[in-house]
Amino acid sequence: MRHLSTKLLAGTVAGSLLVAAAAAQADRSDWPSNFTVGTASQGGTYYVYGSGWANLVADELGISGGGEVTGGPTQNLALVHTGDISFGLTTMGPASDAVKGESPLAPGVPMDNVCALFPMYETPFSITALSSTGITSISDIPDGARIGFGPSASTSDTYFPAILETLGVDFQRRNGGWSDLGGQLQDGLLDVIAFAAGIPIPAVSQLEVQTNVNIIEFTEEEMDTVLENFPVSEFWIPASTYSTLEEDARAVSMWNFAISRCDLPEDFIYEVTKVTMENNDKMRNMHRSAETSIPENVVHNTVLPFHPGAARWYQENGYEIDESLIN
Structure with missing residues (x-):
């Protein structure tokens, strides 16, 4: 009798599983x-x-x-x-x-x-210049500065020029791959590079090894202006990201x-x-x-x-x- 009951129980369980599976399959009918x-x-x-x-x-x-x-x-x-x-x-x-x-x-x-x-x-937005230029802030960027914005039509090239214009920066726009722009910065062909890329940025890390650079942060007022006008969020570049940084640097990022x-x-x-x-x-x-x-x-x-x-x-x-x- 116990054997028969076990069979009946097994059949009941199996039947329940089949019903559950069929229901799950039915739930996926429009997937x-x-x-x-x-x-x-x-x-x-x-x-x-x-x-x-x-x-x-x-x-x-x-x-x-x-x-x-x-x-x-x-x-x-x-x-x-x-x-x-x-x-x-x-x-x-x-x-x-x-x-x-x-x-x-x-x-x-x-x-x-x-x-x-x-x-x-x-995707953080960050700015780098050679220390020899004396540029230590966004307000230091001279009129007509040659700024590299990354590949044409990239997120950086699409939004960083508008961000800097909103902050009152007058510049000449340059495009190219990040490594190429890093070389141009080192050779004095660019004054600033405006990056929108994951950190650490290899081009910046390489520049740090070869020369002295400034990682330029946004002031609190500049950051508030950018947050108000663009779909970005507040971001801090950790000091551990680059050997140049002695403390976290204020920036913005796009999610x-x-x-x-x-x-x-x-x-x-x-x-x-x-x-x-x-x-x-x-x-x-x-x-x-x-x-x-x-x-x-x-x-x-x-x-x-x-x-x-x-x-x-x-x-x-x-x-x-x-x-x-x-x-």
Whole structure:
């Protein structure tokens, strides 16, 4: 009799499992069968981060997904908005432009099918000059100074010139790769380099070895002006970043956020957000910048609406999302 009861119990349990599995499968009926994450060029942080994140989500949720090489933040916004890709990575500056219909890829077209998912990491804006120039502050930069702003159309080249103009700096604009600009600074062909890049910046570290440099910080008043006029956040460059620094230097940074199509299923995005926010150890293993990919940093998005699925996860876990910022 006991043997028969065990069989009946086993059958009941098996049946329950089948019902649960069927229910789970039914819940996924409107999920996409695969997804793509728009990143940037190979070899950059976006490509490594985005591909790693795509693999994590694909493995945890059991669907096919991967990273795709793109033109970076601005193009990712456009590709997500049009539905060509499901997910992308972007910075708050291009996101702000896209929402207002000021994207250079689609002038006059507000991108309203782009929703925020989670915070990634910060891109600091920092300024470097040779000590021999005597430039120790932004106000010291002479009129007509030759300033290197990085690759053309990069985040640095898009926003740093406008930031310096707002602070009253008159300059001649120069573009190029960071290493090339570092060489020009050392040779006296540039007066200043305005970087928007992850720290430590290899070009600055190399300059420190070869010559004396000044890492120029924003004054508190300059920082407040920039915060008021641009989609950036307060940032401190740790003194340990460069041998030149004796104490932390005041700067600003632009946050990077992962984005998705707003029309993706809420349950799907809830699970994507859950996997990402509850596995920071795995995120850090794919790229060390993911140490700031934590829910506490969700407050740094004030530009894009959050996907309802992402917002639900944050709210369920005690993180406040303003209702006006939920799509």
